[in-house]
Amino acid sequence: MKKKILVTGGAGYIGSHTTLALLEAGYNVVVLDNLCNSSVKSLQRISTLCKIAPEFIQGDIRDRTLLDRIFTSHDISAVLHFAGLKSVGESVTTPLNYYENNVSGSINLLQAMKQAGVFDLVFSSSATVYGESKVMPIREDFPTGQPTNPYGRSKLIIEQILQDMAKSEPQWCIALLRYFNPIGAHPSGMIGEDPNGLPNNLMPYISQIAIGKLKKLSVFGRDYPTPDGTGVRDYIHVQDVAEGHLCALNAIRERNGVNIWNLGTGVGYSVLEIIKAFELASGRTVPFQVIQRRSGDIAECWAAPEKAAKELGWTAKRSLPEMMSDTWRWQQKSPNGYRD
Ligand code: NAD
Ligand code: UD1
Numbered sequence: 001m002k003k004k005i006l007v008t009g010g011a012g013y014i015g016s017h018t019t020l021a022l023l024e025a026g027y028n029v030v031v032l033d034n035l036c037n038s039s040v041k042s043l044q045r046i047s048t049l050c051k052i053a054p055e056f057i058q059g060d061i062r063d064r065t066l067l068d069r070i071f072t073s074h075d076i077s078a079v080l081h082f083a084g085l086k087s088v089g090e091s092v093t094t095p096l097n098y099y100e101n102n103v104s105g106s107i108n109l110l111q112a113m114k115q116a117g118v119f120d121l122v123f124s125s126s127a128t129v130y131g132e133s134k135v136m137p138i139r140e141d142f143p144t145g146q147p148t149n150p151y152g153r154s155k156l157i158i159e160q161i162l163q164d165m166a167k168s169e170p171q172w173c174i175a176l177l178r179y180f181n182p183i184g185a186h187p188s189g190m191i192g193e194d195p196n197g198l199p200n201n202l203m204p205y206i207s208q209i210a211i212g213k214l215k216k217l218s219v220f221g222r223d224y225p226t227p228d229g230t231g232v233r234d235y236i237h238v239q240d241v242a243e244g245h246l247c248a249l250n251a252i253r254e255r256n257g258v259n260i261w262n263l264g265t266g267v268g269y270s271v272l273e274i275i276k277a278f279e280l281a282s283g284r285t286v287p288f289q290v291i292q293r294r295s296g297d298i299a300e301c302w303a304a305p306e307k308a309a310k311e312l313g314w315t316a317k318r319s320l321p322e323m324m325s326d327t328w329r330w331q332q333k334s335p336n337g338y339r340d
Pocket of ligand 1 (some may be wrong): 008009010011012013014015032034035036037038039060061062081083084085086101104124125126128176179180181192271295
Protein backbone atom coordinates (compact mmCIF):
# COMPACT_ATOMS: atom_id res chain seq x y z
CA MET A 1 0.00 0.00 0.00
CA LYS A 2 1.15 3.54 -0.82
CA LYS A 3 2.51 5.58 2.04
CA LYS A 4 0.55 8.61 3.12
CA ILE A 5 1.32 12.28 3.62
CA LEU A 6 -0.11 13.94 6.71
CA VAL A 7 -1.15 17.53 5.96
CA THR A 8 -1.82 19.58 9.10
CA GLY A 9 -3.97 22.62 8.34
CA GLY A 10 -4.93 21.04 5.03
CA ALA A 11 -8.39 22.63 4.94
CA GLY A 12 -6.91 26.14 5.01
CA TYR A 13 -5.91 28.44 2.17
CA ILE A 14 -2.45 27.15 1.22
CA GLY A 15 -3.03 23.68 2.69
CA SER A 16 -6.10 23.07 0.51
CA HIS A 17 -4.29 24.01 -2.71
CA THR A 18 -1.37 21.79 -1.72
CA THR A 19 -3.65 18.89 -0.77
CA LEU A 20 -5.21 19.07 -4.23
CA ALA A 21 -1.77 19.14 -5.89
CA LEU A 22 -0.70 16.10 -3.81
CA LEU A 23 -3.81 14.12 -4.74
CA GLU A 24 -3.36 15.02 -8.41
CA ALA A 25 0.23 13.80 -8.20
CA GLY A 26 -0.96 10.43 -6.87
CA TYR A 27 -0.21 10.79 -3.16
CA ASN A 28 -2.51 9.47 -0.47
CA VAL A 29 -3.35 12.34 1.85
CA VAL A 30 -4.57 12.54 5.42
CA VAL A 31 -5.68 16.04 6.45
CA LEU A 32 -5.67 17.03 10.12
CA ASP A 33 -7.37 20.35 10.78
CA ASN A 34 -9.38 21.72 13.70
CA LEU A 35 -11.26 24.03 11.29
CA CYS A 36 -10.62 27.07 13.51
CA ASN A 37 -9.95 29.14 10.38
CA SER A 38 -11.35 27.01 7.57
CA SER A 39 -14.26 24.92 6.40
CA VAL A 40 -14.64 21.29 5.47
CA LYS A 41 -16.17 22.62 2.23
CA SER A 42 -12.69 23.28 0.88
CA LEU A 43 -12.02 19.55 1.12
CA GLN A 44 -15.36 18.68 -0.46
CA ARG A 45 -14.55 20.95 -3.38
CA ILE A 46 -11.13 19.32 -3.73
CA SER A 47 -12.89 15.97 -4.03
CA THR A 48 -15.16 17.38 -6.74
CA LEU A 49 -12.16 18.73 -8.63
CA CYS A 50 -9.97 15.64 -8.63
CA LYS A 51 -12.51 12.89 -7.93
CA ILE A 52 -10.51 11.69 -4.94
CA ALA A 53 -11.30 12.58 -1.36
CA PRO A 54 -8.48 13.22 1.06
CA GLU A 55 -9.02 11.45 4.36
CA PHE A 56 -10.08 14.11 6.86
CA ILE A 57 -9.59 14.06 10.60
CA GLN A 58 -11.04 16.98 12.50
CA GLY A 59 -8.72 17.61 15.40
CA ASP A 60 -5.93 19.65 16.90
CA ILE A 61 -2.17 19.39 16.55
CA ARG A 62 -1.98 20.02 20.31
CA ASP A 63 -3.83 16.76 20.98
CA ARG A 64 -1.01 14.25 21.49
CA THR A 65 -3.32 11.26 21.94
CA LEU A 66 -4.94 11.99 18.61
CA LEU A 67 -1.57 12.44 16.87
CA ASP A 68 -0.30 9.13 18.24
CA ARG A 69 -3.46 7.45 17.03
CA ILE A 70 -3.04 8.95 13.55
CA PHE A 71 0.58 7.80 13.28
CA THR A 72 -0.26 4.32 14.55
CA SER A 73 -3.24 3.78 12.27
CA HIS A 74 -1.79 5.28 9.07
CA ASP A 75 1.44 4.55 7.27
CA ILE A 76 2.62 8.16 7.21
CA SER A 77 5.91 8.86 5.39
CA ALA A 78 6.07 12.66 5.70
CA VAL A 79 4.28 15.62 7.21
CA LEU A 80 3.44 18.94 5.58
CA HIS A 81 2.83 21.24 8.52
CA PHE A 82 0.59 24.22 7.70
CA ALA A 83 -1.54 24.29 10.87
CA GLY A 84 -1.22 27.46 12.87
CA LEU A 85 -2.71 30.86 13.53
CA LYS A 86 -1.65 33.62 11.14
CA SER A 87 -3.26 36.96 11.96
CA VAL A 88 -0.60 39.50 12.86
CA GLY A 89 -3.00 41.88 14.66
CA GLU A 90 -4.64 39.08 16.66
CA SER A 91 -1.20 37.80 17.69
CA VAL A 92 -0.48 41.16 19.31
CA THR A 93 -3.65 41.03 21.42
CA THR A 94 -3.54 37.30 22.26
CA PRO A 95 0.16 36.34 22.14
CA LEU A 96 -0.16 33.31 24.41
CA ASN A 97 -2.76 31.83 22.11
CA TYR A 98 -0.33 32.23 19.22
CA TYR A 99 2.63 30.71 21.04
CA GLU A 100 0.46 27.87 22.30
CA ASN A 101 -1.03 27.03 18.91
CA ASN A 102 2.01 27.60 16.76
CA VAL A 103 4.97 26.78 19.01
CA SER A 104 3.51 24.25 21.49
CA GLY A 105 1.43 22.69 18.69
CA SER A 106 4.55 22.23 16.56
CA ILE A 107 6.53 20.74 19.46
CA ASN A 108 3.70 18.31 20.10
CA LEU A 109 3.68 17.30 16.45
CA LEU A 110 7.47 16.84 16.39
CA GLN A 111 7.36 14.63 19.47
CA ALA A 112 4.65 12.46 17.94
CA MET A 113 6.59 12.23 14.65
CA LYS A 114 9.74 11.21 16.48
CA GLN A 115 7.92 8.53 18.41
CA ALA A 116 6.40 7.20 15.20
CA GLY A 117 9.75 7.26 13.37
CA VAL A 118 8.56 9.82 10.81
CA PHE A 119 11.34 12.30 10.11
CA ASP A 120 10.40 14.03 6.84
CA LEU A 121 8.85 17.43 7.48
CA VAL A 122 7.96 20.45 5.36
CA PHE A 123 7.23 23.49 7.52
CA SER A 124 5.32 26.64 6.49
CA SER A 125 7.56 29.51 7.44
CA SER A 126 7.39 33.09 6.29
CA ALA A 127 9.55 35.86 4.86
CA THR A 128 8.62 37.70 8.05
CA VAL A 129 11.57 35.87 9.74
CA TYR A 130 13.98 38.08 7.76
CA GLY A 131 12.69 41.16 9.60
CA GLU A 132 13.61 44.41 7.87
CA SER A 133 16.34 43.49 5.40
CA LYS A 134 18.25 46.44 3.98
CA VAL A 135 19.32 44.42 0.94
CA MET A 136 17.03 43.13 -1.81
CA PRO A 137 16.47 40.51 -3.07
CA ILE A 138 16.49 38.44 0.13
CA ARG A 139 18.58 35.28 0.07
CA GLU A 140 18.16 32.31 2.41
CA ASP A 141 21.62 32.85 3.89
CA PHE A 142 20.73 36.37 5.09
CA PRO A 143 20.55 36.53 8.87
CA THR A 144 17.09 36.32 10.31
CA GLY A 145 15.87 39.62 11.73
CA GLN A 146 13.57 40.79 14.45
CA PRO A 147 9.94 40.00 13.61
CA THR A 148 7.78 42.85 14.90
CA ASN A 149 4.94 40.75 16.31
CA PRO A 150 4.22 37.48 18.16
CA TYR A 151 3.04 35.75 14.96
CA GLY A 152 6.37 36.42 13.26
CA ARG A 153 8.28 35.47 16.40
CA SER A 154 6.37 32.19 16.62
CA LYS A 155 7.60 31.30 13.11
CA LEU A 156 11.18 32.20 13.97
CA ILE A 157 11.05 30.23 17.23
CA ILE A 158 9.77 27.13 15.41
CA GLU A 159 12.54 27.49 12.81
CA GLN A 160 15.12 27.65 15.62
CA ILE A 161 13.62 24.64 17.39
CA LEU A 162 13.81 22.67 14.14
CA GLN A 163 17.45 23.70 13.64
CA ASP A 164 18.38 22.59 17.19
CA MET A 165 16.50 19.35 16.83
CA ALA A 166 18.07 18.45 13.48
CA LYS A 167 21.53 19.14 14.90
CA SER A 168 21.05 16.65 17.71
CA GLU A 169 19.02 14.09 15.71
CA PRO A 170 20.49 13.72 12.23
CA GLN A 171 17.72 11.48 10.94
CA TRP A 172 15.46 14.51 10.40
CA CYS A 173 14.96 15.76 6.82
CA ILE A 174 13.35 19.18 7.07
CA ALA A 175 12.32 21.89 4.65
CA LEU A 176 11.69 25.38 5.94
CA LEU A 177 9.71 27.06 3.20
CA ARG A 178 9.73 30.81 3.61
CA TYR A 179 6.70 32.06 1.72
CA PHE A 180 6.63 35.63 0.49
CA ASN A 181 3.07 36.87 -0.25
CA PRO A 182 0.83 34.03 -1.49
CA ILE A 183 -2.26 35.26 -3.36
CA GLY A 184 -4.59 33.95 -6.06
CA ALA A 185 -6.71 30.84 -6.17
CA HIS A 186 -7.12 27.58 -8.05
CA PRO A 187 -8.00 28.43 -11.71
CA SER A 188 -11.35 26.63 -11.33
CA GLY A 189 -12.45 29.28 -8.83
CA MET A 190 -13.61 26.44 -6.55
CA ILE A 191 -11.07 26.93 -3.76
CA GLY A 192 -9.38 30.09 -2.57
CA GLU A 193 -8.64 32.35 0.38
CA ASP A 194 -11.57 32.85 2.74
CA PRO A 195 -10.60 35.28 5.48
CA ASN A 196 -12.68 35.50 8.62
CA GLY A 197 -14.21 38.97 9.06
CA LEU A 198 -12.41 42.06 7.78
CA PRO A 199 -9.36 41.00 5.71
CA ASN A 200 -5.98 42.13 7.02
CA ASN A 201 -4.12 41.45 3.81
CA LEU A 202 -4.11 43.49 0.64
CA MET A 203 -5.41 41.01 -1.95
CA PRO A 204 -8.58 39.80 -0.20
CA TYR A 205 -9.34 43.40 0.80
CA ILE A 206 -9.15 44.56 -2.82
CA SER A 207 -11.25 41.70 -4.16
CA GLN A 208 -13.94 42.29 -1.53
CA ILE A 209 -14.11 45.94 -2.65
CA ALA A 210 -14.53 44.83 -6.25
CA ILE A 211 -17.40 42.48 -5.33
CA GLY A 212 -19.08 45.32 -3.40
CA LYS A 213 -18.62 44.03 0.15
CA LEU A 214 -16.20 46.78 1.14
CA LYS A 215 -16.12 50.41 0.08
CA LYS A 216 -12.59 51.72 -0.11
CA LEU A 217 -9.02 50.53 0.34
CA SER A 218 -6.76 52.33 2.79
CA VAL A 219 -3.28 52.39 1.30
CA PHE A 220 -0.90 52.26 4.24
CA GLY A 221 1.59 55.03 3.44
CA ARG A 222 2.86 56.62 0.23
CA ASP A 223 6.11 57.92 1.68
CA TYR A 224 8.24 54.76 1.53
CA PRO A 225 11.56 54.88 -0.32
CA THR A 226 10.06 52.87 -3.21
CA PRO A 227 9.37 53.97 -6.83
CA ASP A 228 5.79 55.15 -6.15
CA GLY A 229 6.08 55.51 -2.36
CA THR A 230 3.89 52.50 -1.51
CA GLY A 231 5.04 49.17 -0.03
CA VAL A 232 6.58 46.62 -2.39
CA ARG A 233 6.05 42.86 -1.96
CA ASP A 234 6.77 39.62 -3.76
CA TYR A 235 3.28 38.31 -4.56
CA ILE A 236 3.28 34.65 -5.55
CA HIS A 237 0.46 32.51 -6.92
CA VAL A 238 -0.80 29.97 -4.35
CA GLN A 239 -0.65 27.26 -7.05
CA ASP A 240 3.08 27.94 -7.42
CA VAL A 241 3.42 27.75 -3.62
CA ALA A 242 1.58 24.40 -3.64
CA GLU A 243 3.89 23.03 -6.35
CA GLY A 244 6.89 24.21 -4.33
CA HIS A 245 5.78 21.87 -1.53
CA LEU A 246 5.76 18.85 -3.79
CA CYS A 247 9.26 19.69 -4.99
CA ALA A 248 10.47 20.20 -1.41
CA LEU A 249 8.92 16.90 -0.35
CA ASN A 250 10.92 15.11 -3.05
CA ALA A 251 14.11 17.01 -2.34
CA ILE A 252 14.30 16.40 1.41
CA ARG A 253 14.39 12.63 0.87
CA GLU A 254 17.99 13.07 -0.30
CA ARG A 255 18.95 15.84 2.09
CA ASN A 256 19.30 15.38 5.82
CA GLY A 257 19.11 18.28 8.24
CA VAL A 258 17.37 21.60 7.73
CA ASN A 259 17.02 23.03 4.24
CA ILE A 260 15.74 26.55 3.77
CA TRP A 261 14.05 27.64 0.57
CA ASN A 262 12.35 30.92 -0.32
CA LEU A 263 9.08 30.55 -2.16
CA GLY A 264 8.85 33.81 -4.07
CA THR A 265 8.94 35.04 -7.66
CA GLY A 266 11.91 37.38 -7.32
CA VAL A 267 9.81 40.35 -8.47
CA GLY A 268 8.28 43.02 -6.26
CA TYR A 269 5.11 44.99 -6.98
CA SER A 270 3.83 48.08 -5.19
CA VAL A 271 0.37 48.48 -3.69
CA LEU A 272 -0.57 50.88 -6.51
CA GLU A 273 0.63 48.39 -9.13
CA ILE A 274 -1.49 45.67 -7.53
CA ILE A 275 -4.57 47.92 -7.54
CA LYS A 276 -4.04 48.68 -11.23
CA ALA A 277 -3.46 45.03 -12.15
CA PHE A 278 -6.59 43.96 -10.30
CA GLU A 279 -8.68 46.69 -11.97
CA LEU A 280 -7.46 45.47 -15.34
CA ALA A 281 -8.29 41.83 -14.59
CA SER A 282 -11.70 42.50 -13.06
CA GLY A 283 -12.92 45.49 -15.04
CA ARG A 284 -13.91 47.04 -11.69
CA THR A 285 -12.62 50.21 -10.07
CA VAL A 286 -10.93 49.94 -6.70
CA PRO A 287 -11.36 53.24 -4.86
CA PHE A 288 -8.58 54.02 -2.39
CA GLN A 289 -7.30 56.65 -0.02
CA VAL A 290 -3.77 56.99 1.28
CA ILE A 291 -3.51 56.92 5.07
CA GLN A 292 -0.58 56.66 7.47
CA ARG A 293 1.79 53.68 7.47
CA ARG A 294 0.69 50.51 9.25
CA SER A 295 2.81 49.87 12.30
CA GLY A 296 5.28 47.04 11.77
CA ASP A 297 5.20 47.30 7.93
CA ILE A 298 8.43 47.37 5.97
CA ALA A 299 9.06 49.29 2.75
CA GLU A 300 9.97 46.41 0.49
CA CYS A 301 10.48 42.68 0.51
CA TRP A 302 11.21 40.33 -2.34
CA ALA A 303 12.89 36.99 -2.71
CA ALA A 304 15.99 35.69 -4.35
CA PRO A 305 14.44 32.56 -5.86
CA GLU A 306 17.65 31.03 -7.27
CA LYS A 307 18.32 28.54 -4.46
CA ALA A 308 14.91 26.94 -4.88
CA ALA A 309 15.36 26.90 -8.65
CA LYS A 310 18.73 25.19 -8.41
CA GLU A 311 18.02 22.73 -5.60
CA LEU A 312 14.32 22.03 -6.07
CA GLY A 313 14.01 22.55 -9.82
CA TRP A 314 11.11 24.83 -8.92
CA THR A 315 10.29 28.34 -10.07
CA ALA A 316 7.10 30.35 -9.80
CA LYS A 317 5.47 30.20 -13.25
CA ARG A 318 2.27 32.19 -12.96
CA SER A 319 2.13 35.86 -13.93
CA LEU A 320 0.67 38.82 -12.06
CA PRO A 321 -2.38 39.01 -14.42
CA GLU A 322 -3.03 35.31 -13.70
CA MET A 323 -2.84 35.93 -9.95
CA MET A 324 -5.39 38.73 -10.36
CA SER A 325 -7.83 36.91 -12.65
CA ASP A 326 -7.75 33.76 -10.50
CA THR A 327 -8.43 35.82 -7.37
CA TRP A 328 -11.32 37.53 -9.12
CA ARG A 329 -12.82 34.26 -10.42
CA TRP A 330 -12.78 32.79 -6.89
CA GLN A 331 -14.27 35.98 -5.43
CA GLN A 332 -17.08 36.02 -8.01
CA LYS A 333 -17.90 32.33 -7.71
CA SER A 334 -17.85 32.38 -3.91
CA PRO A 335 -18.56 35.94 -2.79
CA ASN A 336 -19.04 34.68 0.77
CA GLY A 337 -16.19 32.20 0.65
CA TYR A 338 -17.22 28.80 1.96
CA ARG A 339 -20.13 30.28 3.93
CA ASP A 340 -22.70 29.93 1.11
P1 NAD B 1 -5.07 29.26 7.05
O1 NAD B 1 -5.50 29.88 8.32
O2 NAD B 1 -5.97 29.36 5.87
O3 NAD B 1 -4.72 27.72 7.28
C1 NAD B 1 -4.24 27.24 8.50
C2 NAD B 1 -5.09 26.02 8.85
O4 NAD B 1 -4.64 25.47 10.10
C3 NAD B 1 -6.58 26.37 9.03
O5 NAD B 1 -7.34 25.47 8.27
C4 NAD B 1 -6.82 26.18 10.52
O6 NAD B 1 -8.14 25.75 10.78
C5 NAD B 1 -5.77 25.15 10.88
N1 NAD B 1 -5.31 25.17 12.28
C6 NAD B 1 -4.91 26.25 13.00
N2 NAD B 1 -4.53 25.87 14.22
C7 NAD B 1 -4.67 24.52 14.28
C8 NAD B 1 -4.43 23.56 15.27
N3 NAD B 1 -3.98 23.91 16.47
N4 NAD B 1 -4.69 22.26 14.99
C9 NAD B 1 -5.16 21.89 13.78
N5 NAD B 1 -5.42 22.78 12.80
C10 NAD B 1 -5.17 24.08 13.04
O7 NAD B 1 -3.64 29.87 6.69
P2 NAD B 1 -2.78 29.75 5.35
O8 NAD B 1 -2.74 31.09 4.73
O9 NAD B 1 -3.22 28.60 4.56
O10 NAD B 1 -1.35 29.49 5.98
C11 NAD B 1 -0.85 28.18 6.16
C12 NAD B 1 0.48 28.27 6.90
O11 NAD B 1 1.38 29.09 6.14
C13 NAD B 1 0.37 28.92 8.27
O12 NAD B 1 1.26 28.26 9.15
C14 NAD B 1 0.84 30.34 8.03
O13 NAD B 1 1.39 30.92 9.18
C15 NAD B 1 1.89 30.13 6.95
N6 NAD B 1 2.12 31.32 6.12
C16 NAD B 1 1.06 31.88 5.46
C17 NAD B 1 1.26 33.01 4.68
C18 NAD B 1 0.13 33.66 3.95
O14 NAD B 1 0.31 34.75 3.42
N7 NAD B 1 -1.05 33.06 3.85
C19 NAD B 1 2.55 33.56 4.56
C20 NAD B 1 3.60 32.94 5.23
C21 NAD B 1 3.37 31.81 6.01
C1 UD1 C 1 1.51 40.45 6.25
C2 UD1 C 1 2.14 40.27 7.60
C3 UD1 C 1 3.14 39.11 7.52
C4 UD1 C 1 2.42 37.85 7.05
C5 UD1 C 1 1.75 38.14 5.70
C6 UD1 C 1 0.91 36.97 5.23
C7 UD1 C 1 2.10 42.45 8.70
C8 UD1 C 1 2.91 43.58 9.22
N1 UD1 C 1 2.77 41.50 8.03
O1 UD1 C 1 2.53 40.73 5.30
O2 UD1 C 1 3.68 38.87 8.81
O3 UD1 C 1 3.36 36.78 6.88
O4 UD1 C 1 0.86 39.27 5.85
O5 UD1 C 1 -0.17 36.75 6.07
O6 UD1 C 1 0.90 42.39 8.89
N2 UD1 C 1 -1.66 47.16 2.46
C9 UD1 C 1 -2.39 48.31 2.30
N3 UD1 C 1 -3.70 48.29 2.69
C10 UD1 C 1 -4.31 47.20 3.23
C11 UD1 C 1 -3.55 46.01 3.39
C12 UD1 C 1 -2.22 46.04 3.01
O7 UD1 C 1 -1.88 49.30 1.83
O8 UD1 C 1 -5.50 47.25 3.58
C13 UD1 C 1 -0.25 47.14 2.01
C14 UD1 C 1 0.75 46.85 3.12
O9 UD1 C 1 1.17 48.05 3.72
C15 UD1 C 1 1.88 46.15 2.33
C16 UD1 C 1 1.13 45.42 1.21
O10 UD1 C 1 -0.12 46.07 1.09
O11 UD1 C 1 2.73 47.10 1.74
C17 UD1 C 1 0.90 43.95 1.50
O12 UD1 C 1 0.26 43.82 2.76
P1 UD1 C 1 -0.26 42.42 3.32
O13 UD1 C 1 -1.06 41.75 2.28
O14 UD1 C 1 -0.90 42.66 4.65
O15 UD1 C 1 1.07 41.57 3.49
P2 UD1 C 1 2.41 41.92 4.32
O16 UD1 C 1 2.27 43.16 5.09
O17 UD1 C 1 3.54 41.82 3.36
